[in-house]
Amino acid sequence: MKIVVPIMPKTLAELATIDERKFTAVDMIEWRADFMTFSELEQAARDVKIKFSKHEIIFTYRTEDKVETQISATDYAALIERFAADFDYIDVEKFTFPDVVLPENAIFSYHDFDQIPERLPDILSDMIAENPAVVKFAGMPRDFADVLRLMQDTLAASEKAPHQTFVTMAMGKIGQVTRLMGDEFGSSWTFATVEAASAPGQLSVADILTLTKILEN
Numbered sequence: 389m390k391i392v393v394p395i396m397p398k399t400l401a402e403l404a405t406i407d408e409r410k411f412t413a414v415d416m417i418e419w420r421a422d423f424m425t426f427s428e429l430e431q432a433a434r435d436v437k438i439k440f441s442k443h444e445i446i447f448t449y450r451t452e453d454k455v456e457t458q459i460s461a462t463d464y465a466a467l468i469e470r471f472a473a474d475f476d477y478i479d480v481e482k483f484t485f486p487d488v489v490l491p492e493n494a495i496f497s498y499h500d501f502d503q504i505p506e507r508l509p510d511i512l513s514d515m516i517a518e519n520p521a522v523v524k525f526a527g528m529p530r531d532f533a534d535v536l537r538l539m540q541d542t543l544a545a546s547e548k549a550p551h552q553t554f555v556t557m558a559m560g561k562i563g564q565v566t567r568l569m570g571d572e573f574g575s576s577w578t579f580a581t582v583e584a585a586s587a588p589g590q591l592s593v594a595d596i597l598t599l600t601k602i603l604e605n
């Protein structure tokens with residue numbers, strides 16, 4: 389399981405203060421560009437790539453979780469087109485913006501902040517059908533049965549589509565097991581924290597490393 393750590397700087401100055409030495413044990417950086425103003429994105433993209441030149445980097449502009457970042461379909465498509473080739477992966481909210489053409493390195497990304505939907509198997513199938521580099525789903529479980537269902541549905545999807553990379557997680561405290569046991573149920577990356585969390589239930593990188601080591605033995 390690869391460890392991905394989100395960074396969420398609000399300004400160029402804040403980006404400059406991030407200490408990249410804290411990220412040595414991390415496989416991938418997710419730059420959450422949605423915390424910054426549009427006018428700073430060009431410069432920030434250059435700075436992020438210099439600062440994390442040794443890491444794979446995901447470009448993410450998240451609109452699903454806050455009203456302030458809900459942008460027009462045209463602006464969103466322009467953003468994806470502008471930044472796709474500059475980063476190793478680019479997060480695309482294809483269900484929200486169905487007209488966006490998925491770049492080769494697209495993470496087809498979908499969040500449900502209320503539930504783990506009953507129709508998750510169909511959702512995963514619809515995502516696989518678009519042939520993205522990565523299928524990513526994050527949902528909010530209401531009980532542990534929901535967490536088990538997410539793991540089971542991911543396992544079934546990964547067995548049906550063995551060449552597809554999946555990243556799935558149940559958010560919140562009861563979902564934390566999904567952030568540790570991805571290898572067992574077909575999820576290839578785990579999102580973890582070095583400083584601030586970008587979603588509820590994320591564990592620290594140090595905890596992930598300790599706990600996955602224990603679980604492996």
Ligand SMILES: O=C1C[C@@](O)(C(=O)O)C[C@@H](O)[C@@H]1O
Pocket residue numbers: 394418420448450479497524526557559579580586587588590
């Ligand atoms: O999609 C995801 C997963 C995530 O929501 C999580 O639950 O860890 C964190 C986000 O930063 C990332 O874009």
